[in-house]
Amino acid sequence: MTTRQPVVAIDGPAGSGKSTVAQLLARRAGLQFISSGAMYRAVALTALREGTAAMSPERLAAIAAALPIRFTTDAAGTVRTWLGDEDVTDALRRTDVTEVAAVIAKIPAVRAHLVARQRAYGAEGGIVMEGRDIQTVVFPDAEIKVFLDASAEERATRRWKELRAAGSPESYATVLADVRARDRSDRERAVAPLHAAPDAITLNTDGLSIDAVVAKLQEIVEAWRTPR
Numbered sequence: 001m002t003t004r005q006p007v008v009a010i011d012g013p014a015g016s017g018k019s020t021v022a023q024l025l026a027r028r029a030g031l032q033f034i035s036s037g038a039m040y041r042a043v044a045l046t047a048l049r050e051g052t053a054a055m056s057p058e059r060l061a062a063i064a065a066a067l068p069i070r071f072t073t074d075a076a077g078t079v080r081t082w083l084g085d086e087d088v089t090d091a092l093r094r095t096d097v098t099e100v101a102a103v104i105a106k107i108p109a110v111r112a113h114l115v116a117r118q119r120a121y122g123a124e125g126g127i128v129m130e131g132r133d134i135q136t137v138v139f140p141d142a143e144i145k146v147f148l149d150a151s152a153e154e155r156a157t158r159r160w161k162e163l164r165a166a167g168s169p170e171s172y173a174t175v176l177a178d179v180r181a182r183d184r185s186d187r188e189r190a191v192a193p194l195h196a197a198p199d200a201i202t203l204n205t206d207g208l209s210i211d212a213v214v215a216k217l218q219e220i221v222e223a224w225r226t227p228r
């Protein structure tokens with residue numbers, strides 16, 4: 001008999017660092033990592049490729065239901081996302097995909113199909129999944145629930161530094177306004193709005209390095225694993 005491993009459900013706003021943190025935690029704690037955002041992005045990418053006809057709620061729901069998505073880990077330990085035989089990891093980060101993903105994520109039928117798959121991934125435990133509604137809707141009974149937060153200013157500073165390093169000219173004020181707009185869209189939407197579950201551990205990452213946050217989460221997993 002093998003002991004059940006936990007479902008670690010992590011949610012947080014855009015720029016809270018949750019995807020990096022969740023991926024490192026999974027690797028270090030020996031758990032599988034799934035980005036639920038990658039699934040919404042994969043529906044968006046497929047729809048963009050099909051053209052405007054694909055943008056009806058019915059077609060989007062059908063795309064979500066039949067999405068040929070899978071995840072692998074490369075030699076460097078990075079999770080790669082596939083649609084059929086195509087590695088779409090980089091394509092999923094495109095700006096047009098980000099924009100369409102935010103729109104299609106508001107369609108209940110799309111969410112219902114993706115939530116069902118997300119639950120199936122976690123049915124046996126042993127998983128770290130991150131997103132917007134993982135600790136509230138997908139796994140309300142997860143063994144470990146974490147809400148990763150950071151102030152809008154801190155998240156905008158992180159994003160602005162990344163953009164500047166990549167040679168983009170956006171001002172800090174523009175980036176901060178974008179972060180606030182994304183927050184409103186995530187927190188105030190009618191379907192699966194972003195919020196901390198009442199029993200989640202909220203971690204504010206302002207001023208904390210990625211490593212410091214991962215170390216804290218590892219402690220939480222180890223404490224859960226330690227027999228009481």
Ligand code: CDP
Nearest residue numbers: 014015036037038040101102105131132133
């Ligand atoms: O990296 P970023 O925070 O920009 O996005 P993401 O986590 O990859 O999510 C892509 C899109 O899917 C965003 O618009 C999220 O609001 C949405 N999403 C969602 O509605 N529910 C989830 N569980 C995960 C993502």
